[in-house]
Amino acid sequence: MLTRALIVVLAILNVGVASWWLLRSEPAPATPPQPATGVAELRWLPGGTDAAAVAQTSAATPTEALHEREAAPSAAVAATEAPAPATPPPAETAPTANAAPAVAAAAKPAEPVAEAPAVAKPAAEKPAAPPRCVALGPFADRAAAVAAQGRAGSLLGPARLREQPAASGSTRYRVLLPAAASREEAQATVKRIVAAGLSDYYIISQGEESNAIALGQYRNREGAERRIAAVKAAGFQPRLVASGDAGQWWLEGQLAAGSEPKQAQQRSGAAQQRSLECTRLR
Template sequence: MLTRALIVVLAILNLGVACWWLLRDAPPKPAPPPRPAGVAELRWVPGGTDAAAAAQASSEAPAPALVERDPAAATAVASTPAPAAPATPQAEPAKAPAAEATSSPTPAPAPVAQAPAASEPPRCIALGPFADRAAASAAQGRAGTLLNQARLREQPAASGSARYRVLLPAAASREEAQATVKRIVAAGLGDYYIISQGEDANAVALGQYRNREGAERRIAAVQAAGFQPRLVASGDAGQWWLDGQLAGTAQPAQVQQRSGAARQQSLECARLR
């Protein structure tokens, strides 16, 4: 009995709570937050018939015609970077002209034409005199590169005044000179004598000649016998000169000192050709 009474009471209470829940006022909805200025309102469009119709309409719409484009133009458009967002302008008008002046190339100064240097005319000289060809040749070697187009020149002596002697080197004593004479006789040579005084003392003279050709033939004969004579010119004998053109900035006095010549003379360069 008590159980039934409790069940009835609970049923009545549940019914009362249900009626109260259905009949109470709905709570007020919270107000939406304020929308920022300049921002469009986002609305949600539910699907269904409208969405399906919109999709069908877009599928039935004719596709735009394809337009052929230049590949180079397409490449240029694709490679063009998007414009950057404008930054806050911080212009410095005072420095703009300086930047333009720096970026612009400065024209190079035009080359100044130089007048060609006037070449100096060649200078030629004659060095000498030398007693024989060997002395002139030795002077040529000493002059070296200071002379260009160098050549040896013999100046003939006046007729009847030249003398050429053929001598053997001076011995250390009179006895050695006499021993040399014995060797000369044994070789079958004649026309000899021993010089007793002077700078050629104890030298053996093998003849004196008025022309150079005769003296040179005598020297050849003595050399064939095994001796080494030398030619000595005397009187107004022929002289040897060294002719040449001065090289570069060489001076006549410098070349004369280098060669050991007694004097130097100006010479026409045409005579060297």
């Protein structure tokens, strides 16, 4: 019973293999490798010399036929490709006359490079000292302050004169003509004053200012200076005299670089010197 079953199975397998062999399709021919760019493509055409080669190949053994088929495309491709011209080797240049010195120079040991001396950095500049200002005085009148300014000279930079009025407010300013040599001469001067159109005058008859001519007395300096200007315009040379608690004059300015307040005080002849803010001079 088992033998019969094996025979039936083998018969079925034989029938299946025979059916597969008869119904199988031919294998697709292998795609030949694509030639490189710029190389002519090689195609196989039936007939002619190729047909005779195929007939000879079929008569050979299967192994030999396979080797001949693989060698045929390679031989055809090699026949169609043109051999590239070989690049000629570069001509050897003859050694020049400078070759020996160059070799000698290369063989000579390099001399040590001397380091450049370090450049000394300049010392940092010291910041400029702030300006200092000073007030010198007091002076009895403007003329004395002007004279002190001339004596101070270059020790004081931009300077100005400042009058400090008396605290009590009792200062009086008189305009006087210098004392004449005699009473008659003083009277002759008065006639000239009247002829010039000036008024408010009298002759001082006693004291140190005897025979001097007073041309007015004022509470403020501005009024006295206007009177002096009018008298000078008439051809006379008056002077200003402060009486009572007269004001004081001060010389204010900026000290020159490198100078000291004591030096400016001594040169100007001032009795005192005071520190002053420079912003007050602007």
